[in-house]
Every structure is written in structure tokens, then in C-alpha cells.
Amino acid sequence: MKNIAAFLLLFTLCTSAQTLYTPYDVQKAYKNGTRTSEGIPGSKYWQNHASYTMYVSLTPPDAQLQGQSQITYFNNSPDTLKEIVFRLYPNMYKLGAERDFSLSAEDLHPGVDFSSFKVRGKEQLTDENTSFRQSGTVLTVKLEEHLPPASSVNFEIAWNYPLPSKSNVRMGRYDSTSWFVAYWYPQIAVYDDVSGWDKIPYTGQKEYYNDFNDYTVTIDLPESFCAWATGELQNATDIMPDALLEKFTSAHTSETVINLITKEEGEKGYKMKGREGRVQWNFTAMNVPDFAFALSDHYLWDAVSVVVDSSTMRRALVNAAYKSTSKDYYEVADFSRTVISYFSHTLPGVPYPYPVMTVYNGQGGMEFPMMCNNGSTSRGGAFSLAAHEIAHTYFPFYMGINEKRYAWMDEGWAVMLPMDLVLEHFPDIDLRNRNAKGFNTVAGTEFEIPLYIPSQQTSGSAYRTHAYTRPGMAYYILRDALGKDNFDKALREYMKRWRGKHPLPNDFFYSFNNYLKEDISWFWNPWFFESGYAELFLKSAVQKKNDLTIIVEREGNLPVPVKLLITLEDGSTISKYETAAVWKTGLKEKKYTFKVSGKVESVLLGDVIIPDKVAENNFIKLSSAKK
Ligand SMILES: [Zn+2]
Incomplete structure (x- = not known):
């Protein structure tokens, strides 16, 4: 013992x-004690949390987004907070703001306009405005009364700004009346145990770092519109016409794709059960890192469900909302269902954590919790794009x-996780x-x-x-090695x-x-x-009678697999594969010997799937085959 x-x-x-x-x-x-060198969260690990109740309205084609937010922010840290840092993502479109790329001049605006900003019920919008410090997308609000550990502070904010129409960075307008709305509301930044407040501004390229929050959001739209969003729709029975409601309900358990809104219905236009021409779509999402939504008055809508947890038989609803002219989108709901099933049961083999996923036909490819904003592409492209964006459910969302x-x-994982899946289908x-x-x-x-x-x-x-x-290859090569x-x-x-x-x-x-x-x-x-880079070099290949000796040198510092293909004059081949673990002990070269039964014609090192800086030094010809 x-x-x-x-x-x-x-x-x-x-x-x-x-x-x-x-x-x-x-x-x-x-x-x-917040973290440990064993890679386990420490006993004193903490993170802060907010709950958002928001009401937002839009009346297309007018691009002005009107919003009201009630936020309760909980301080779980051991520190007394003197200020709260907000992110105003739409200020990337502010005139004169710092940006990673240029935007269309007609999308630029004076920044998020506040008509009210209350802290603990007290209006902050005074002429002096001494409690505010704004710099680009970062708004720092000084607290008159500090926020001690284990307490909360509440904010009530009324705000508005125009959504972009031309320069769509992760969000925007995709035709005259279809929008994807993201990076859109005044959001409290992360305060963490290592770096304190995250004050890195949003300049276009760098994406997520969010806490896990609760969202209750009402999206107020004309009754001719449909909304899709992060979270579960709470009031389908109140707002959907009977035929749509029936299909929407069946889709939650259907194994085959249901066309909730067909091409004919999309072209005719929708009519929800509105009051005075408006409809309020209520969504809730608990413990998620963000909230996004999308809308249209003519997109088609497909839905299907998928079992994501075989131990509980829990299902997720998978939606695709798209333009009738998009050729690849007719299969996107089905593709996404395949992708979610693979991630849930195979790699990473973690049940998809959310009740819903909507892939919206916008532009490019961008992930949000329970939503993707993906452009139209080829058939295989649509599958691989859905796989990449849905993989983000795990990194950065599940994992913060x-x-x-x-x-x-996160991007490295979104590159690596779908590699085998995409190859299997395409x-x-x-x-x-x-x-x-x-x-x-x-x-x-x-x-x-x-x-x-x-x-x-x-x-x-x-x-x-x-x-x-680089990280995508690193994860793939490490999986092979381990x-x-x-x-x-x-x-x-x-x-x-x-x-x-x-x-x-x-x-x-x-x-x-x-x-x-x-x-x-x-x-x-x-x-x-x-x-450093990956570079293996076929240093020598020498045949003496029936013995072939090959030396592979690791010239670059990155450990990568060794793949050898030996071709004999009679056309037969011998292959050898070793994972990157072959370089584990720090070897700089490796000798391989083979027994061969005839004259060796050539030796080839490497493969198109193994990174290798110089391809020209991977081949040795020993003799010419007699034809
Ligand atoms: Zn990505």
C-alpha cells in the first residue's frame, strides 16, 4: 500500500x-485556486453572469432597429467592481471607428443612440455624462455605487441605430426585406479571473468571448414576417396560422424534412396572426453565450428533427430558411441534421447541447448559438459549410x-471536427x-x-x-498520433x-x-x-540485393506522420505509415529497412494530406522499369 x-x-x-x-x-x-496545472477548473473558479430581457422592433424596408434592454448583472467574482464594461458592436459602423476593413459609406452612422440609460433606476444621460467613457465599440460605465462580490446591478437601456444594408459583416440585409441581426445589442463584456475586463474592441475580424447568459427576447415585426432566433419560440400557438403551426409541431419529431413554407407560399407572402398588423415573436434561451435572430417575408422554411442524445432520446429541431433561388439550400436542413447527428454521436461524441439550430441563407459563413448565417454555395460546399459553422456549437459556445x-x-476545431464526415459524404x-x-x-x-x-x-x-x-492540422495529426x-x-x-x-x-x-x-x-x-513548419526529406534510398534502406530526415521542427510508398519494377508496391509519434523522442532522422523481392524502381515520401513545405525532395528514382 x-x-x-x-x-x-x-x-x-x-x-x-x-x-x-x-x-x-x-x-x-x-x-x-481558480485554475489548476492539471487542466481542471480550480475549486475557486468563478465567472459572472447576466440576464437580458429585450424588446426589439423593426419595420422593413426601414433599417432602424429600436430596442429596449433590461439587464441584471451578477458579480460572482471576489472583486468589488467599480465600473461595468459594455460592448456596442454596432459602433464598428460608426463614422471614424477603428476597423479591420473598409465599409460602404452609406452604412456608416453616428453610433448607437441611447434615449435612456438607467443604472439602478437612475438616468445616466446627463449633459456632463461623467459616468460614461466611450471608445469605439467599448463603453465603460462607472458605478456611482460600487458592485461588491455576490451582488447584482440592473440596467435599463433604450437604444436605436440603423442596420447595415451593403457592408454585411456577419450580419445585415440579404435582400430588400431579409435580415440577419447579430452583434446587435448593448452587451456586458467578460470580466474574468485572469485578465479582468475584456476591453479588446470589435474591429471586424476578431469574434467571440462571451459569458453564459439568459435571454428573453421579444421581436416585434409586421405580421407579414417570420422570425428565427437563438432559443425556443414560446408563443407559436398565438402567432402562427393553423396550417403552419401544424407543420411546425410535427417537425419537432419528424425524421424527414417538412416544407413549413413552400416555394408557392413564400412567393405569395406570409400572414401571421397579428394584432394591428404586428406580431411579437417571443424567444427564450438560458445559459447561452449570445443571442441572434433573422427575419424575412418571403424565405422558404424547411425543418426536421434529430435525436442528439441516445440515452434520453432528446431531439433537436433543425431549420433551414432560404431564398427560393438558392439551389443548394433545398438540402441544407437534411445536411445539417446529418452533421448534428455526427457531432452528437461520433466526434466529438457530445450531444448537441441546444434544442434548435437554424441555418439562414445570408452570406459567407458565421456561427451563433443555435444559428448560422451561411451563403449559398455548391452542394458539397453547403454540407461542408454547415458542418464547420455547426461545429462552432462546441467551440466557442459550449466551451466559452x-x-x-x-x-x-475554436476555429481549429471547426476545421478539424468535420474532416472525416465531409470526406465520407463528399x-x-x-x-x-x-x-x-x-x-x-x-x-x-x-x-x-x-x-x-x-x-x-x-x-x-x-x-x-x-x-x-495550422491548428486544424495539429488536432488532426495529434488524434492520429495518440x-x-x-x-x-x-x-x-x-x-x-x-x-x-x-x-x-x-x-x-x-x-x-x-x-x-x-x-x-x-x-x-x-x-x-x-x-516552424513541417518538412520531411527523403535523404536516401539504397537497395543492396534484397535489402532496401531508406532514411527520412525531419528538417522542419513540426512532428508529422511518415508515409512511404515503394514501387518495384514489376509494378508491385509496399507502403509504410507511422504517425507523428515517431518523432516523440526528438529524433532528427529515421532509418527504415525493407526486404524486397525484386528491383525497386522508386520511393515516394508523404501524402497530400500531410503538410510538407518542400515537395520536391520527397521522391527518389532507383531504376527505370522495363516496359
Ligand atoms: Zn469558423
Whole structure:
């Protein structure tokens, strides 16, 4: 027993050793007990929370959005807060605001206009306005009476601003009367245990970092409109005409796609059960990181349901809302159902956490909790785009990732999680190949930046490599190296530990190390902390009688798999594959020997799905085949 205890102690010390660079502020969190070097949230972990009750109205084609918000903000931190930081995302469209790209002049406006801003019932909009400090999308409100730990403060805000019509960044107008509305309401920023208030402004490129909040939202629209939103519709029976209501109800349990609004119905126009020509759509969503909504008076609407949890048989409703002219969207509800089922049962193998998902036919591809704003594309493109955006349900939403600093902690997963799924359904779309190519282009240039450097310091192609291609390949190669089963269990454990929290990079690395009882620094360091590229080199291939000796050199620092294809003169082939774990001990080259039964014609190293900076040094021709 004693020996076992000593062994366990030694073991614990070994696995909890901080083998990776850990910033001082993260070490402080370990000391404060909010986080641990085992990758488990600390006993004193906390995060703040808000509850939003909002009423918003829009009367298309007029773009003016009118809103009223009641917010209660709970301070669960051990600190007394002297100020509350708000985000005014629409101020990215403010004249003169800092932006990552140019916007159409006609979409620019003077910023969010407040007609009332009350703190604890007291109006703040005085001439001096000394409690406000506005800088771009960041509004800091000084509290006259500070907010101690374990207490709350409430705000009542009335606001308005015009939605954009031309420059649609993640949201906007997609035809004269169809809008996707996101990044849209005065929102309280995150105050966390490591960095305090998040004051990184929204300038267009950097996306999410949100707390988990409760939303009750009323969307007031003309009765000729439909609304789709984050959360569950609370008043379908009051507002939907009987025929639509019947189909909407059946879709919740239907295994096949139901056309809730057909092409003919869309063209004819809708009529909801309104009062004085208006309809109020009520949605609620609890414990989610954001709320988005969309509307149209002529989009088609398909819906289907999918079992997301086989232990409880819980289902989710999957909607597609789209233009009749969009060729790919007729299959999007069905594609999304396949995608959600795969994520729930296979990889990551975590039940889709929400009751609904709506894929809206807007532009580009952008994720929101329970919603995607996706453009029209090809058939395979629609599948792969839905898979990417729906994958974001897990990262950053389920996991509360700070994407502004660590975009690779969510985009990388949205790249990697659908790789096998997309290939299975569309064999001509190999995301591994695409990402390996994309990564090779930037890897080894000055624009390739170590992943540990915060995303907000990067832009352009450097950002794409940093957020998408490099981490996407890293996760895929690591899964191969650790074994799918081990990797998937470690991933689910990390997700279980940090669900609904805010994991940092070290929490992710140490959670994997701790769960697998293995120090994976040999992979974490080169792929996540260092600069560098993938480059294997076929140094030599020599045949002596029946013995073939091949030497593969690791010239780049990134561990990647070794794939060899030996072709003999008689046309037969021998192949050899080893995962990136072959480089685990720091080897710089590896010798392979093969017994061959005839003359070897050539040796080829690598594969299109394995990143490799220089392809030209991967082939050796030993002899010419007699034809
Ligand atoms: Zn993404």
C-alpha cells in the first residue's frame, strides 16, 4: 500500500509538472485556486453572469432597429467592481471607428443612440455624462455605487441605430426585406479571473468571448414576417396560422424534412396572426453565450428533427430558411441534421447541447448559438459549410472560448471536427488536403506566427493560418498520433471539465496531459508554442540485393506522420505509415529497412494530406522499369 501511495504521489507530481510555458498571470490563477496545472477548473473558479430581457422592433424596408434592454448583472467574482464594461458592436459602423476593413459609406452612422440609460433606476444621460467613457465599440460605465462580490446591478437601456444594408459583416440585409441581426445589442463584456475586463474592441475580424447568459427576447415585426432566433419560440400557438403551426409541431419529431413554407407560399407572402398588423415573436434561451435572430417575408422554411442524445432520446429541431433561388439550400436542413447527428454521436461524441439550430441563407459563413448565417454555395460546399459553422456549437459556445485571443481554440476545431464526415459524404472534398496546402503556403514565412501569440496580434493570411489551417492540422495529426480512441476520450474529458467555462490554452494542454497521464509536450511545444513548419526529406534510398534502406530526415521542427510508398519494377508496391509519434523522442532522422523481392524502381515520401513545405525532395528514382 505504502509503495503504491509513493508511486501515485510520484506519478501525480510527474503528470502535473508544468512542462509548458505558463504565463505569470495564469500561474497567479493557479495560486488563487481558480485554475489548476492539471487542466481542471480550480475549486475557486468563478465567472459572472447576466440576464437580458429585450424588446426589439423593426419595420422593413426601414433599417432602424429600436430596442429596449433590461439587464441584471451578477458579480460572482471576489472583486468589488467599480465600473461595468459594455460592448456596442454596432459602433464598428460608426463614422471614424477603428476597423479591420473598409465599409460602404452609406452604412456608416453616428453610433448607437441611447434615449435612456438607467443604472439602478437612475438616468445616466446627463449633459456632463461623467459616468460614461466611450471608445469605439467599448463603453465603460462607472458605478456611482460600487458592485461588491455576490451582488447584482440592473440596467435599463433604450437604444436605436440603423442596420447595415451593403457592408454585411456577419450580419445585415440579404435582400430588400431579409435580415440577419447579430452583434446587435448593448452587451456586458467578460470580466474574468485572469485578465479582468475584456476591453479588446470589435474591429471586424476578431469574434467571440462571451459569458453564459439568459435571454428573453421579444421581436416585434409586421405580421407579414417570420422570425428565427437563438432559443425556443414560446408563443407559436398565438402567432402562427393553423396550417403552419401544424407543420411546425410535427417537425419537432419528424425524421424527414417538412416544407413549413413552400416555394408557392413564400412567393405569395406570409400572414401571421397579428394584432394591428404586428406580431411579437417571443424567444427564450438560458445559459447561452449570445443571442441572434433573422427575419424575412418571403424565405422558404424547411425543418426536421434529430435525436442528439441516445440515452434520453432528446431531439433537436433543425431549420433551414432560404431564398427560393438558392439551389443548394433545398438540402441544407437534411445536411445539417446529418452533421448534428455526427457531432452528437461520433466526434466529438457530445450531444448537441441546444434544442434548435437554424441555418439562414445570408452570406459567407458565421456561427451563433443555435444559428448560422451561411451563403449559398455548391452542394458539397453547403454540407461542408454547415458542418464547420455547426461545429462552432462546441467551440466557442459550449466551451466559452476567448476567440479574440485564442482563435485556434475554436476555429481549429471547426476545421478539424468535420474532416472525416465531409470526406465520407463528399469524397472529392478533402479538408485535410485543403488545410495542408493552405498551411504549407504560409508555414516557414515571416507571416507564420506561433499559436501561443494572441490572435488579436495577427491579421490577414497570418490570422487564417494561426486560427484555422495550422491548428486544424495539429488536432488532426495529434488524434492520429495518440490513437482515435484515446484522443476522443481526452477531448470529451476536456469538454466535460470546461463546459460552460472559459478554458485557456494551458487548461487545454494540461487537461489532455492529465487525463492521458502522458506528457505531450513533444507535440504541444513545436505545434503550439514555437514558430516552424513541417518538412520531411527523403535523404536516401539504397537497395543492396534484397535489402532496401531508406532514411527520412525531419528538417522542419513540426512532428508529422511518415508515409512511404515503394514501387518495384514489376509494378508491385509496399507502403509504410507511422504517425507523428515517431518523432516523440526528438529524433532528427529515421532509418527504415525493407526486404524486397525484386528491383525497386522508386520511393515516394508523404501524402497530400500531410503538410510538407518542400515537395520536391520527397521522391527518389532507383531504376527505370522495363516496359
Ligand atoms: Zn469558423
